[in-house]
Every structure is written in C-alpha cells, then in structure tokens.
Amino acid sequence: MSKKRVLTGVTTTGIPHLGNYVGAIRPAIRAAQSSDVESFLFLADYHGIIKCHDPAMIHESTQAVAATWLSCGLDPERxxxxxxxxxxxxxxxxxxxxxxxxxxxxxxxHAYKAAVQDNLNNGQEDSDHGIEMGLYSYPILMTADILMFKANEVPVGRDQIQHVEMARDIAGRFNHRFKEVFTLPEVKIDENVELLVGLDGRKMSKSYGNTIPLWENDKKTQKSVNKIITNLKEPGEPKQPDESPLFEIYKAFATPSETADFTRMLAEGLAWGEAKKLLAAKINAELAEPRERYAALTANPSQIEDILQAGAAKARQEARELLNQVRDAVGIRALK
Incomplete structure (x- = not known):
C-alpha cells in the first residue's frame, strides 16, 4: 500500500509559543508517526521575507523553529x-x-485583495500602494512548495484553503497544457484541531500579545500563567470552567479524568491562585524534557544545520527528478 504524502510549511518570522505547540506542532508530530503517512516538513524562510524585513529575526526564527520541532519529537529519519x-x-x-x-x-x-481594500479604506489613490510582488505572487511559491514533492494532503487553517485550491488550479493548467506531471493536492482541515486561548481569552497570538512562551523555565512559566485573566471570586466560592481561559489551557495538557477533577475542584471553590499553580505544573511537566533538548540544540546550532542539510539532500533527490520532468515538458532540454 502506497503511503499518503503530507506536506507542512512553517514560516520563520517568530519564536514558537504555547499556542503553536498545542495547535500545530504536537498534532503534526503525532500524525507523522502513522505508518501510512510520508511526512514532509519545511522551514518556509523565503515566505518569511515577504513580510519580515528584519534579517536578524529571520535568522533567529529559523534556528528557533527548527530546534522547536526537533525538541518536541520530530524524527528526521521519518x-x-x-x-x-x-x-x-x-x-x-x-x-x-x-x-x-x-x-x-x-x-x-485573499491577502492581495485585503491589502488593496486597506489602501482604498485609507484613501490612497493608487490601490496597489505599498504592495510588493512577494505578497502578490506568494501563492505561486506556495504552489511550487506543494507540487515539488507530490503532496497528497496539505494541512492548513481555513484562511489558507484558497492557496491549496490555487495549487490545484495551476497544476491542472500545467498538466492540460503540457503533460501530466503534477499530483493535485487535497486540503486537509482538522476539525478537531486545538486552538489554544491566550491570557485574555482570545486566540493565543503574538499579534494580541497574549502568549505564553514555550521555552521559558518553570518560574517564568508560572509568572506568565499568573497573568491569565480571572474574575474576582474568592477562595471557597464555586467557579465555572467558562469564567476564565485558564480552564481551556489546562484541558489542553490534561487527560479527561484530570480535566474532570479540575472542574470538580473549581466547583468546590479552588482559589484562582492555586488553579494557576496546577496549570503551570502541568505545562512544565510536559515540556521538561523538550526544554532540555531545546537548550542543547540551540547551544550547538551546527547540529541543527547538519540535520537540515541531510534533509535537504534527501529532498533534492526528488526535487531534481520532478524538475527534470517539468523542464522537459516545457521544452527546456538538451540539444541532440
């Protein structure tokens, strides 16, 4: 039975936080362990420079993202x-x-239309004011990322569905015009994906400033958790899970039975301060070993580089084969 190819890209424009871990990293690593899946994961640094023009951040993020996935259990052999x-x-x-x-x-x-609309809303005479070609044409680069490795499925958020559909359109046009070379990818939307809430109850996001760092020590994690909003109910007063985002974050790190016990303790009047200590302890327990691995990897970046270069050598073998087919199909070939 042939394996299903699943391809995921991670943009290198920031340092991963707890929401990235719960919503993307942890489930993707679990999925890659399936015997019927052939997984491709890449650091999308060319995509990163579309919006981030800080070279130091691109470089720092590349190291942090790579170290994060490896520390959290990504097996470069699989x-x-x-x-x-x-x-x-x-x-x-x-x-x-x-x-x-x-x-x-x-x-x-969508991204281009949104940028044009922003210009119109701001009274710009030129609807393309400030829009660079990277933003305009990056769906084509994303298409190249997907088609190069004959991905069967591309896990994306709902805001990215259009780009996979574009990849199908472009692949179909090429196959019809020249020769059937490309595999048409399918969108994969995980309806059960965990979107972790942040300190203020909104989706955890750097843009909201409500994140919990992934690689801080136990003490700093506790300080971050202490910032989670709660109401003014005193210790001993019954509390409901929906009264603070603290419960949703706890549930992401607990078993169903532990979540049930936590719900019961809140109803029995558990103090918010004690609840935050329990949450921080859960987070720190799960991340203790990954944090050790992350510290070791970031202290030796050449180890990360060696892993990436080995992956690139493996990927380029396939890339060259497919590109040769594409070049031949469009007429770029040796003279004989």
Missing part, C-alpha cells in the same frame, strides 16, 4: 525535514509556474 532556501529547484519551479499562472487568479488572492 520526516523529510528541510529548509526551503536549500532547495533551489523550488525557486526554478516557482518561475515556470509563474509563466503559466493567470494574473486574474492572483488578483483574487
């Missing part, structure tokens, strides 16, 4: 783990696909 910029074949494929992609398709991309 998963093809590589950095996008180490696969030059992707950029060549990106150009070939650009040459056959309809401008009208790019005009309909």
């Amino acid at each position: 998963t093809t783990f590589y950095r996008q910029s180490d696969i030059p074949e992707i950029m060549e494929l990106n150009w070939i696909l650009t040459c056959i992609t309809a401008k009208g398709l790019m005009n309909r991309a």
